[in-house]
Amino acid sequence: MLSIGDLSRRTGVKVPTIRYYEQSGLLEATARTDGNQRRYGEAEAEKLGFIRHARDLGFSLDAIRALIELQDHPDRSCAEANALARDQLAEVTERIRRLQALERELQRIAEGCDGDGTAGSCYVLRSLADHGACETEHS
Amino acid sequence: MLSIGDLSRRTGVKVPTIRYYEQSGLLEATARTDGNQRRYGEAEAEKLGFIRHARDLGFSLDAIRALIELQDHPDRSCAEANALARDQLAEVTERIRRLQALERELQRIAEGCDGDGTAGSCYVLRSLADHGACETEHS
DNA sequence: TCTTGAACCTCTAGTGACTAGAGATCCTAC
DNA sequence: GTAGGATCTCTAGTCACTAGAGGTTCAAGA
Numbered sequence: 001m002l003s004i005g006d007l008s009r010r011t012g013v014k015v016p017t018i019r020y021y022e023q024s025g026l027l028e029a030t031a032r033t034d035g036n037q038r039r040y041g042e043a044e045a046e047k048l049g050f051i052r053h054a055r056d057l058g059f060s061l062d063a064i065r066a067l068i069e070l071q072d073h074p075d076r077s078c079a080e081a082n083a084l085a086r087d088q089l090a091e092v093t094e095r096i097r098r099l100q101a102l103e104r105e106l107q108r109i110a111e112g113c114d115g116d117g118t119a120g121s122c123y124v125l126r127s128l129a130d131h132g133a134c135e136t137e138h139s
Numbered sequence: 140m141l142s143i144g145d146l147s148r149r150t151g152v153k154v155p156t157i158r159y160y161e162q163s164g165l166l167e168a169t170a171r172t173d174g175n176q177r178r179y180g181e182a183e184a185e186k187l188g189f190i191r192h193a194r195d196l197g198f199s200l201d202a203i204r205a206l207i208e209l210q211d212h213p214d215r216s217c218a219e220a221n222a223l224a225r226d227q228l229a230e231v232t233e234r235i236r237r238l239q240a241l242e243r244e245l246q247r248i249a250e251g252c253d254g255d256g257t258a259g260s261c262y263v264l265r266s267l268a269d270h271g272a273c274e275t276e277h278s
Numbered sequence: 279t280c281t282t283g284a285a286c287c288t289c290t291a292g293t294g295a296c297t298a299g300a301g302a303t304c305c306t307a308c
Numbered sequence: 309g310t311a312g313g314a315t316c317t318c319t320a321g322t323c324a325c326t327a328g329a330g331g332t333t334c335a336a337g338a
Binding site: 142143144154158174175176177 | 313314315316317
Binding site: 037 | 325327332
């Protein structure tokens with residue numbers, strides 16, 4: 001049996017985060033020692049690994065809850081899991097698109113200023129004051 | 140003079156957000172009517188536009204506070220504004236890089252499953268359980 | 279068996295940048 | 309004068325944790 005610290009080292013999820021996951025119903029309350037300390041088995045370690053991986057991929061805890069629900073009912077259609085993955089993918093793609101617009105804009109702004117002048121004539125500050133000067137359509 | 144609603148329509152910043160900015164010291168407390176309602180002039184509208192634009196570009200409120208400080212002291216060196224812009228750019232670039240790794244991974248996962256099977260044999264769920272299967276180094 | 283001290287426990291509060299809602303007051307157009 | 313939309317303050321909620329206080333338990337060494 002693993003203590004919460006063992007589990008943390010194994011999965012790379014911090015101890016308070018594990019407790020938080022239990023509290024928010026993502027992990028079930030687990031076995032305890034006589035002294036009230038949590039003990040985990042292999043199944044729990046795997047489940048936390050799943051959660052960790054899904055979090056790394058940007059899934060919200062709500063989405064992960066839905067995925068776990070599906071995992072627990074292997075007879076159900078996996079269409080939902082598929083949809084969740086595709087939604088997540090679409091969101092990531094969109095975020096990349098918007099960040100790239102920002103990147104271009106920030107590049108333009110940062111390159112217009114060498115940091116030598118005074119704030120009064122600073123191109124960075126002027127650019128921030130004037131959205132109209134933007135070349136790309138950011139948000 | 141503009142009411143808070145007018146200002147909101149003009150800048151695209153929501154009314155509660157404007158009040159929140161005032162409360163957190165980003166905007167100074169402004170003139171009020173006898174009935175205690177906020178009234179704004181051109182200068183405030185411009186400042187809020189600046190904040191809005193910087194937020195759109197991903198600057199934190201703390202960074203924006205620093206930028207406003209600089210704006211208010213036009214005689215200071217603009218090196219700091221330049222550094223803030225470059226920091227922000229570096230962060231955006233890094234976020235894009237990480238999101239692109241996620242995108243590739245999610246693409247792989249989503250494409251492995253057509254949503255036709257059952258959860259028990261779902262490629263999405265299996266992929267999420269097994270980080271080892273990942274092809275790119277995400278997070 | 280006793281004693282350290284690291285690891286564990288619960289609980290509350292804080293983070294950032296808002297957002298939502300309650301309940302009261304104000305402003306403006308008719 | 310009145311109706312009702314806009315505004316006011318205040319508190320609490322969001323997400324996914326993180327930090328800290330104050331107390332208890334566990335495991336290894338003497």
